Amino acid sequence: MDYKAFLTEAQSWVEISQGIRRDLHQIPEFGLHLPKTQARVRASIEGLGEIHEGRGLNSLALLIKGAHPGPTVLVRADMDALAVVEDTSEPFASTNGYMHACGHDLHMSIGIGVAHMIATHKDKLHGDVVIWFQPGEEGHGGADIMLEEGAHMISGSKPIASYGIHVFSAMLPRGIFASRPGAMMASAGDLIVKVTGSGGHGSSPWMGNDPISPMLEIANGLQAFLNKKLNAFDPVVINIGWVEAGDTHTTNVIPETASFGATVRTFSKEHDSKVRDIVPDFVDGIAKAYGVKVEVEFSAATKVLINDADAVDRVRDVTNQIYGEGRYMEMPTPMAGGEDMASIIEELGGAFVFLGAAKPGVDFTTAPVNHSNHAEFDDSVIPDGVALLTGLVFSHLGGE
Numbered sequence: 001m002d003y004k005a006f007l008t009e010a011q012s013w014v015e016i017s018q019g020i021r022r023d024l025h026q027i028p029e030f031g032l033h034l035p036k037t038q039a040r041v042r043a044s045i046e047g048l049g050e051i052h053e054g055r056g057l058n059s060l061a062l063l064i065k066g067a068h069p070g071p072t073v074l075v076r077a078d079m080d081a082l083a084v085v086e087d088t089s090e091p092f093a094s095t096n097g098y099m100h101a102c103g104h105d106l107h108m109s110i111g112i113g114v115a116h117m118i119a120t121h122k123d124k125l126h127g128d129v130v131i132w133f134q135p136g137e138e139g140h141g142g143a144d145i146m147l148e149e150g151a152h153m154i155s156g157s158k159p160i161a162s163y164g165i166h167v168f169s170a171m172l173p174r175g176i177f178a179s180r181p182g183a184m185m186a187s188a189g190d191l192i193v194k195v196t197g198s199g200g201h202g203s204s205p206w207m208g209n210d211p212i213s214p215m216l217e218i219a220n221g222l223q224a225f226l227n228k229k230l231n232a233f234d235p236v237v238i239n240i241g242w243v244e245a246g247d248t249h250t251t252n253v254i255p256e257t258a259s260f261g262a263t264v265r266t267f268s269k270e271h272d273s274k275v276r277d278i279v280p281d282f283v284d285g286i287a288k289a290y291g292v293k294v295e296v297e298f299s300a301a302t303k304v305l306i307n308d309a310d311a312v313d314r315v316r317d318v319t320n321q322i323y324g325e326g327r328y329m330e331m332p333t334p335m336a337g338g339e340d341m342a343s344i345i346e347e348l349g350g351a352f353v354f355l356g357a358a359k360p361g362v363d364f365t366t367a368p369v370n371h372s373n374h375a376e377f378d379d380s381v382i383p384d385g386v387a388l389l390t391g392l393v394f395s396h397l398g399g400e
Protein backbone atom coordinates (compact mmCIF):
# COMPACT_ATOMS: atom_id res chain seq x y z
CA MET A 1 0.00 0.00 0.00
CA ASP A 2 1.29 3.45 -0.92
CA TYR A 3 1.27 5.52 2.27
CA LYS A 4 2.84 8.46 0.44
CA ALA A 5 -0.49 9.08 -1.27
CA PHE A 6 -2.00 9.84 2.17
CA LEU A 7 0.46 12.69 2.59
CA THR A 8 -0.24 14.16 -0.85
CA GLU A 9 -3.96 13.95 -0.13
CA ALA A 10 -3.68 15.50 3.36
CA GLN A 11 -1.51 18.29 1.97
CA SER A 12 -4.13 19.08 -0.65
CA TRP A 13 -6.46 20.23 2.13
CA VAL A 14 -3.89 21.74 4.49
CA GLU A 15 -5.67 25.11 4.50
CA ILE A 16 -8.90 23.53 5.69
CA SER A 17 -6.97 21.73 8.47
CA GLN A 18 -5.28 24.97 9.49
CA GLY A 19 -8.62 26.78 9.46
CA ILE A 20 -10.17 24.19 11.80
CA ARG A 21 -7.16 24.36 14.10
CA ARG A 22 -7.31 28.17 14.22
CA ASP A 23 -11.07 28.10 14.95
CA LEU A 24 -10.43 25.72 17.82
CA HIS A 25 -7.53 27.85 19.02
CA GLN A 26 -9.93 30.76 19.59
CA ILE A 27 -12.35 28.79 21.77
CA PRO A 28 -10.02 27.06 24.24
CA GLU A 29 -11.78 25.29 27.13
CA PHE A 30 -10.43 23.71 30.30
CA GLY A 31 -10.78 20.28 31.88
CA LEU A 32 -13.52 17.77 31.10
CA HIS A 33 -16.32 20.10 30.03
CA LEU A 34 -15.60 21.51 26.60
CA PRO A 35 -19.03 22.06 25.00
CA LYS A 36 -17.90 24.57 22.34
CA THR A 37 -14.88 22.49 21.38
CA GLN A 38 -16.99 19.35 21.19
CA ALA A 39 -19.56 21.08 18.96
CA ARG A 40 -16.85 22.44 16.65
CA VAL A 41 -15.17 19.04 16.26
CA ARG A 42 -18.52 17.31 15.82
CA ALA A 43 -19.42 19.69 12.97
CA SER A 44 -16.26 18.59 11.14
CA ILE A 45 -16.84 14.83 11.46
CA GLU A 46 -20.61 14.66 11.08
CA GLY A 47 -21.64 12.06 8.51
CA LEU A 48 -18.33 10.18 8.49
CA GLY A 49 -19.48 7.40 10.81
CA GLU A 50 -21.20 6.64 14.08
CA ILE A 51 -20.55 9.34 16.70
CA HIS A 52 -20.74 8.56 20.43
CA GLU A 53 -20.69 11.41 22.94
CA GLY A 54 -19.32 10.92 26.44
CA ARG A 55 -21.60 11.00 29.48
CA GLY A 56 -19.30 12.41 32.17
CA LEU A 57 -17.26 14.57 29.81
CA ASN A 58 -17.57 16.27 26.40
CA SER A 59 -15.81 13.53 24.48
CA LEU A 60 -16.50 12.23 21.00
CA ALA A 61 -15.77 8.72 19.78
CA LEU A 62 -16.19 8.22 16.04
CA LEU A 63 -16.58 4.75 14.59
CA ILE A 64 -15.80 4.22 10.91
CA LYS A 65 -16.43 0.70 9.69
CA GLY A 66 -14.28 -0.72 6.93
CA ALA A 67 -15.75 -2.45 3.89
CA HIS A 68 -14.15 -5.75 4.98
CA PRO A 69 -14.33 -7.46 8.35
CA GLY A 70 -11.35 -7.28 10.68
CA PRO A 71 -10.05 -5.96 13.99
CA THR A 72 -10.33 -2.42 15.36
CA VAL A 73 -7.58 0.21 15.70
CA LEU A 74 -7.98 3.32 17.86
CA VAL A 75 -6.58 6.79 17.17
CA ARG A 76 -6.67 9.36 19.95
CA ALA A 77 -6.63 13.18 19.88
CA ASP A 78 -6.88 15.21 23.09
CA MET A 79 -8.98 18.37 23.28
CA ASP A 80 -8.38 20.46 26.39
CA ALA A 81 -6.55 23.76 26.82
CA LEU A 82 -4.64 25.25 29.76
CA ALA A 83 -5.39 28.05 32.20
CA VAL A 84 -2.73 30.22 30.58
CA VAL A 85 -3.23 33.78 29.32
CA GLU A 86 -1.94 33.74 25.75
CA ASP A 87 0.81 36.16 24.86
CA THR A 88 1.68 35.45 21.24
CA SER A 89 1.41 37.57 18.13
CA GLU A 90 -0.77 35.03 16.31
CA PRO A 91 -3.71 36.75 14.57
CA PHE A 92 -5.95 33.98 15.94
CA ALA A 93 -4.66 34.21 19.54
CA SER A 94 -7.13 33.31 22.26
CA THR A 95 -8.59 36.11 24.37
CA ASN A 96 -10.70 34.19 26.90
CA GLY A 97 -8.01 33.51 29.52
CA TYR A 98 -7.32 29.95 28.40
CA MET A 99 -4.85 28.86 25.78
CA HIS A 100 -4.13 25.88 23.57
CA ALA A 101 -0.53 26.12 24.79
CA CYS A 102 0.05 22.38 24.46
CA GLY A 103 -1.03 22.06 20.83
CA HIS A 104 -4.16 20.00 21.47
CA ASP A 105 -5.89 22.17 18.84
CA LEU A 106 -3.47 20.70 16.29
CA HIS A 107 -4.17 17.20 17.63
CA MET A 108 -7.93 17.68 17.07
CA SER A 109 -7.34 18.95 13.54
CA ILE A 110 -5.09 15.92 12.89
CA GLY A 111 -7.81 13.61 14.29
CA ILE A 112 -10.42 15.24 12.05
CA GLY A 113 -8.07 14.81 9.07
CA VAL A 114 -7.58 11.13 9.89
CA ALA A 115 -11.36 10.70 10.10
CA HIS A 116 -11.82 12.14 6.60
CA MET A 117 -8.96 10.09 5.19
CA ILE A 118 -10.23 6.83 6.69
CA ALA A 119 -13.80 7.56 5.54
CA THR A 120 -12.54 8.25 2.01
CA HIS A 121 -10.59 4.98 1.88
CA LYS A 122 -12.83 2.71 3.93
CA ASP A 123 -13.47 0.50 0.88
CA LYS A 124 -9.86 -0.74 1.32
CA LEU A 125 -10.16 -1.18 5.09
CA HIS A 126 -10.16 -4.67 6.64
CA GLY A 127 -11.56 -3.74 10.03
CA ASP A 128 -12.87 -0.72 11.92
CA VAL A 129 -11.36 2.51 13.17
CA VAL A 130 -12.30 4.34 16.36
CA ILE A 131 -11.15 7.96 16.62
CA TRP A 132 -11.25 9.54 20.07
CA PHE A 133 -11.53 13.22 20.80
CA GLN A 134 -10.68 13.26 24.49
CA PRO A 135 -11.12 16.08 27.03
CA GLY A 136 -9.18 16.42 30.27
CA GLU A 137 -5.68 15.29 29.32
CA GLU A 138 -4.01 17.96 31.46
CA GLY A 139 -4.36 16.19 34.78
CA HIS A 140 -8.14 15.60 34.72
CA GLY A 141 -8.11 11.87 33.96
CA GLY A 142 -10.06 12.17 30.69
CA ALA A 143 -8.60 9.01 29.14
CA ASP A 144 -9.53 6.88 32.16
CA ILE A 145 -13.10 8.22 32.16
CA MET A 146 -13.48 7.38 28.45
CA LEU A 147 -12.15 3.88 29.10
CA GLU A 148 -14.58 3.47 32.03
CA GLU A 149 -17.42 4.63 29.78
CA GLY A 150 -16.41 2.02 27.21
CA ALA A 151 -15.70 4.52 24.42
CA HIS A 152 -13.01 2.15 23.10
CA MET A 153 -15.54 -0.70 22.67
CA ILE A 154 -17.94 1.00 20.22
CA SER A 155 -17.02 -1.29 17.31
CA GLY A 156 -18.01 -4.27 19.44
CA SER A 157 -14.45 -5.54 19.74
CA LYS A 158 -11.51 -4.36 21.78
CA PRO A 159 -8.99 -2.44 19.62
CA ILE A 160 -5.76 -4.31 18.90
CA ALA A 161 -3.66 -1.14 18.99
CA SER A 162 -3.90 2.59 19.75
CA TYR A 163 -1.90 5.53 18.44
CA GLY A 164 -1.67 9.22 19.24
CA ILE A 165 0.50 12.16 18.28
CA HIS A 166 1.80 15.04 20.40
CA VAL A 167 3.17 18.18 18.79
CA PHE A 168 5.96 20.29 20.28
CA SER A 169 6.60 24.00 19.78
CA ALA A 170 10.26 23.48 20.73
CA MET A 171 12.80 20.78 21.59
CA LEU A 172 12.32 18.82 18.35
CA PRO A 173 13.18 20.01 14.84
CA ARG A 174 10.10 20.81 12.76
CA GLY A 175 8.66 17.74 11.02
CA ILE A 176 10.67 15.18 13.00
CA PHE A 177 8.74 12.24 14.45
CA ALA A 178 10.14 10.82 17.69
CA SER A 179 9.26 7.85 19.83
CA ARG A 180 10.91 4.97 21.64
CA PRO A 181 10.04 1.42 22.69
CA GLY A 182 9.28 0.93 26.38
CA ALA A 183 9.00 3.86 28.78
CA MET A 184 8.48 7.11 26.87
CA MET A 185 6.86 9.41 29.45
CA ALA A 186 6.78 9.52 33.22
CA SER A 187 4.16 8.67 35.74
CA ALA A 188 3.35 12.14 37.13
CA GLY A 189 1.59 12.63 40.43
CA ASP A 190 1.54 14.87 43.48
CA LEU A 191 2.85 14.29 46.97
CA ILE A 192 1.38 16.47 49.72
CA VAL A 193 2.88 16.43 53.23
CA LYS A 194 1.14 18.22 56.08
CA VAL A 195 2.81 18.50 59.48
CA THR A 196 0.77 19.45 62.53
CA GLY A 197 2.44 20.57 65.77
CA SER A 198 1.11 23.12 68.19
CA GLY A 199 1.39 26.86 68.08
CA GLY A 200 3.32 28.98 70.53
CA HIS A 201 5.62 31.93 71.14
CA GLY A 202 8.67 32.10 68.88
CA SER A 203 10.85 33.09 71.83
CA SER A 204 10.35 29.68 73.49
CA PRO A 205 10.03 26.92 70.87
CA TRP A 206 10.58 24.20 73.50
CA MET A 207 7.24 25.15 75.02
CA GLY A 208 5.30 24.71 71.76
CA ASN A 209 5.73 22.13 69.03
CA ASP A 210 7.09 23.73 65.90
CA PRO A 211 5.90 22.04 62.66
CA ILE A 212 8.25 24.01 60.37
CA SER A 213 11.54 22.35 61.34
CA PRO A 214 10.36 18.78 60.75
CA MET A 215 8.66 19.89 57.52
CA LEU A 216 11.97 21.34 56.29
CA GLU A 217 13.87 18.19 57.26
CA ILE A 218 11.36 16.05 55.40
CA ALA A 219 11.49 18.29 52.35
CA ASN A 220 15.29 18.40 52.30
CA GLY A 221 15.87 14.79 53.20
CA LEU A 222 13.43 13.22 50.78
CA GLN A 223 15.62 13.47 47.69
CA ALA A 224 18.69 12.17 49.54
CA PHE A 225 16.67 9.34 51.08
CA LEU A 226 15.29 8.17 47.72
CA ASN A 227 18.79 8.44 46.30
CA LYS A 228 19.94 5.78 48.80
CA LYS A 229 16.96 3.47 48.30
CA LEU A 230 16.32 3.43 44.54
CA ASN A 231 18.43 2.22 41.65
CA ALA A 232 19.84 5.34 39.97
CA PHE A 233 19.37 3.77 36.53
CA ASP A 234 15.60 3.91 37.00
CA PRO A 235 15.29 7.54 38.00
CA VAL A 236 12.73 9.21 40.24
CA VAL A 237 12.26 12.98 40.16
CA ILE A 238 10.76 14.77 43.17
CA ASN A 239 10.48 18.52 43.02
CA ILE A 240 8.81 20.67 45.64
CA GLY A 241 6.51 23.22 44.04
CA TRP A 242 5.09 24.94 47.10
CA VAL A 243 5.59 25.30 50.84
CA GLU A 244 3.16 26.86 53.23
CA ALA A 245 3.74 27.77 56.88
CA GLY A 246 3.41 30.71 59.21
CA ASP A 247 2.56 34.28 58.34
CA THR A 248 4.90 36.55 56.40
CA HIS A 249 4.03 39.49 58.69
CA THR A 250 5.43 37.92 61.80
CA THR A 251 8.51 36.02 62.95
CA ASN A 252 7.69 35.47 66.61
CA VAL A 253 4.78 33.08 66.24
CA ILE A 254 5.02 29.30 65.97
CA PRO A 255 2.25 28.19 63.63
CA GLU A 256 0.27 25.03 64.12
CA THR A 257 0.76 23.52 60.66
CA ALA A 258 3.32 23.45 57.88
CA SER A 259 2.96 21.71 54.56
CA PHE A 260 4.49 21.28 51.14
CA GLY A 261 3.51 19.85 47.79
CA ALA A 262 5.82 18.14 45.32
CA THR A 263 5.52 16.62 41.89
CA VAL A 264 6.72 13.02 41.68
CA ARG A 265 7.87 11.50 38.37
CA THR A 266 8.75 7.85 37.91
CA PHE A 267 9.59 5.81 34.82
CA SER A 268 8.68 2.28 35.88
CA LYS A 269 5.74 0.66 37.64
CA GLU A 270 8.19 -0.82 40.14
CA HIS A 271 9.51 2.54 41.29
CA ASP A 272 6.08 4.15 41.17
CA SER A 273 4.84 1.71 43.81
CA LYS A 274 8.11 1.64 45.76
CA VAL A 275 8.12 5.43 46.21
CA ARG A 276 4.56 5.22 47.58
CA ASP A 277 5.71 2.49 49.97
CA ILE A 278 8.86 4.02 51.41
CA VAL A 279 8.17 7.77 51.52
CA PRO A 280 5.56 7.46 54.32
CA ASP A 281 8.08 5.55 56.50
CA PHE A 282 10.69 8.26 56.05
CA VAL A 283 8.20 11.02 56.81
CA ASP A 284 6.80 9.18 59.84
CA GLY A 285 10.32 8.64 61.22
CA ILE A 286 11.14 12.33 61.23
CA ALA A 287 7.69 13.25 62.55
CA LYS A 288 8.10 10.76 65.39
CA ALA A 289 11.47 12.22 66.38
CA TYR A 290 9.92 15.70 66.63
CA GLY A 291 6.68 14.52 68.20
CA VAL A 292 4.48 16.06 65.52
CA LYS A 293 1.62 14.56 63.54
CA VAL A 294 1.99 14.13 59.82
CA GLU A 295 -0.27 13.33 56.89
CA VAL A 296 1.17 12.03 53.61
CA GLU A 297 -1.00 12.01 50.53
CA PHE A 298 -0.12 10.77 47.06
CA SER A 299 -2.55 11.85 44.34
CA ALA A 300 -3.59 9.44 41.63
CA ALA A 301 -0.79 9.70 39.10
CA THR A 302 -0.83 9.27 35.36
CA LYS A 303 0.65 5.90 34.50
CA VAL A 304 4.09 5.47 33.02
CA LEU A 305 3.61 5.61 29.24
CA ILE A 306 5.07 2.36 27.94
CA ASN A 307 5.08 1.89 24.16
CA ASP A 308 4.91 -1.55 22.58
CA ALA A 309 8.14 -2.27 20.74
CA ASP A 310 6.34 -3.67 17.68
CA ALA A 311 4.06 -0.60 17.48
CA VAL A 312 7.13 1.65 17.57
CA ASP A 313 8.64 -0.44 14.75
CA ARG A 314 5.50 0.28 12.73
CA VAL A 315 5.83 4.02 13.47
CA ARG A 316 9.39 3.97 12.16
CA ASP A 317 8.54 1.85 9.11
CA VAL A 318 5.49 3.90 8.11
CA THR A 319 7.44 7.16 8.61
CA ASN A 320 10.25 5.84 6.41
CA GLN A 321 7.80 4.68 3.76
CA ILE A 322 6.13 8.09 3.61
CA TYR A 323 9.17 10.35 3.93
CA GLY A 324 12.25 8.20 3.35
CA GLU A 325 14.97 7.96 5.99
CA GLY A 326 15.75 10.88 8.25
CA ARG A 327 12.36 11.93 9.59
CA TYR A 328 12.10 9.39 12.41
CA MET A 329 14.22 9.80 15.53
CA GLU A 330 14.44 7.32 18.36
CA MET A 331 14.46 9.19 21.68
CA PRO A 332 17.55 8.29 23.72
CA THR A 333 15.69 8.65 27.03
CA PRO A 334 12.09 9.01 28.18
CA MET A 335 10.68 12.45 28.86
CA ALA A 336 9.68 13.50 32.40
CA GLY A 337 6.27 14.85 31.37
CA GLY A 338 3.10 12.87 32.14
CA GLU A 339 0.36 11.89 29.64
CA ASP A 340 -2.88 9.96 30.12
CA MET A 341 -2.42 8.28 26.71
CA ALA A 342 -0.48 5.95 29.03
CA SER A 343 -3.78 4.47 30.27
CA ILE A 344 -4.98 3.86 26.70
CA ILE A 345 -1.76 2.15 25.63
CA GLU A 346 -1.70 0.08 28.83
CA GLU A 347 -5.21 -1.16 28.01
CA LEU A 348 -4.93 -1.58 24.23
CA GLY A 349 -1.25 -1.57 23.33
CA GLY A 350 0.16 0.80 20.73
CA ALA A 351 2.50 3.76 20.63
CA PHE A 352 2.65 7.49 21.18
CA VAL A 353 4.60 9.70 18.79
CA PHE A 354 6.01 13.21 19.14
CA LEU A 355 6.02 15.56 16.16
CA GLY A 356 8.21 18.67 15.98
CA ALA A 357 6.07 21.73 15.20
CA ALA A 358 8.42 24.66 15.83
CA LYS A 359 7.68 27.67 13.65
CA PRO A 360 9.90 27.96 10.55
CA GLY A 361 12.85 30.28 11.13
CA VAL A 362 12.67 29.73 14.90
CA ASP A 363 15.48 27.99 16.79
CA PHE A 364 13.74 24.91 18.21
CA THR A 365 16.33 24.62 20.98
CA THR A 366 15.38 28.00 22.45
CA ALA A 367 11.77 28.53 21.28
CA PRO A 368 9.10 28.83 24.02
CA VAL A 369 8.08 25.33 25.07
CA ASN A 370 4.63 23.71 25.33
CA HIS A 371 2.60 25.24 28.21
CA SER A 372 4.39 28.60 27.84
CA ASN A 373 2.13 31.62 27.26
CA HIS A 374 4.45 32.39 24.31
CA ALA A 375 4.31 28.92 22.69
CA GLU A 376 3.59 29.02 18.95
CA PHE A 377 3.06 25.96 16.74
CA ASP A 378 3.48 25.52 13.01
CA ASP A 379 0.14 24.12 11.91
CA SER A 380 1.45 23.25 8.44
CA VAL A 381 2.66 19.97 10.07
CA ILE A 382 -0.96 18.80 10.43
CA PRO A 383 -0.89 16.81 7.13
CA ASP A 384 2.26 15.02 8.37
CA GLY A 385 0.37 13.83 11.44
CA VAL A 386 -2.67 12.84 9.38
CA ALA A 387 -0.54 10.83 6.95
CA LEU A 388 1.37 9.01 9.70
CA LEU A 389 -1.73 8.03 11.70
CA THR A 390 -3.62 6.98 8.57
CA GLY A 391 -0.60 4.95 7.46
CA LEU A 392 -0.45 3.28 10.88
CA VAL A 393 -4.14 2.36 10.68
CA PHE A 394 -3.63 0.86 7.23
CA SER A 395 -0.48 -0.96 8.34
CA HIS A 396 -2.83 -2.95 10.61
CA LEU A 397 -6.00 -2.99 8.50
CA GLY A 398 -4.86 -2.56 4.90
CA GLY A 399 -5.25 -6.21 3.99
CA GLU A 400 -2.90 -7.64 1.39
Ligand SMILES: [Zn+2]
Binds near residue numbers: 104137166
Ligand atom coordinates in the same frame (compact mmCIF):
# COMPACT_ATOMS: atom_id res chain seq x y z
ZN1 LIG B 1 -0.32 18.04 25.85
